[in-house]
Amino acid sequence: MPISPNQGSTGGGTVVTITGTNLSGATAVHFGSKLGTITANTATSITVTSPSGTGTVPVTVTTPGGTSNPVSFFYVGAPFKSSITPVSGVTAGGNTVTINGTGLSTATAVHFGTAAATPTVVNDSQLTVTVPAGTAAGPVGVSVTTAGGTNNGLSYTYVDVPTITSVAPASGPTSGGTAVTITGTNLTTTQSVTFAGAPAPFSVISDTTLSAVTPPGTAGAANVVVTTNAGSVTDTGGFTYTAGPGI
Incomplete structure (x- = not known):
């Protein structure tokens, strides 16, 4: 007498289907000492x-026949999630995050807000999932279903x-x-700023402003690249290095 799912x-x-023979007219389905609720019944199956x-x-x-x-049914506790890494990413989705916790081995879905994704279970304490696209920038709740x-x-x-709209001053x-x-x-999530490929110390002032100090460079136009959790943007020739006078 198979039972599906068995947990x-x-x-x-949990909606469970029990299959077998001579099941018509079922009067009770016991899970241990407790009664399940029968919702459908035929001679070969019961939904409970x-x-x-x-x-x-x-x-x-x-049934009237006895x-x-x-058959065994396994009760599983609700999952517990302790961390998610990374905690942010591009609105278009597509990056992979890792969720750690307990009771994750039977995970079937991870929701980012209302968007669902199918996880890959690593073990009972960890799973990975590809982030679905978001509807807009901003935080969303993450839930795991097991x-x-x-x-x-x-x-x-x-x-x-x-995006970069200006670099001021534009030369030095x-x-x-x-x-x-x-x-x-x-x-806001800026991770690095480079001038002609050389890293520069920087500070995030706001979502629209960074301060940085140029590293040494060679005379001429230099690309300015800002990298955030969502990707990189290049201001081509955004800063010009000028050579000092020579005698």
């Missing part, structure tokens, strides 16, 4: 909603790709050390 939430509510419970319990079907042999239920509590932030000596202000959009 479900400790809170009950599991009651709450814990551990492994025997499931039996009672009571069946038992045989034991759904657990919320984590947050993921969608971020738009950055090849020795570096020029304090510049970079303005644009979506700069």
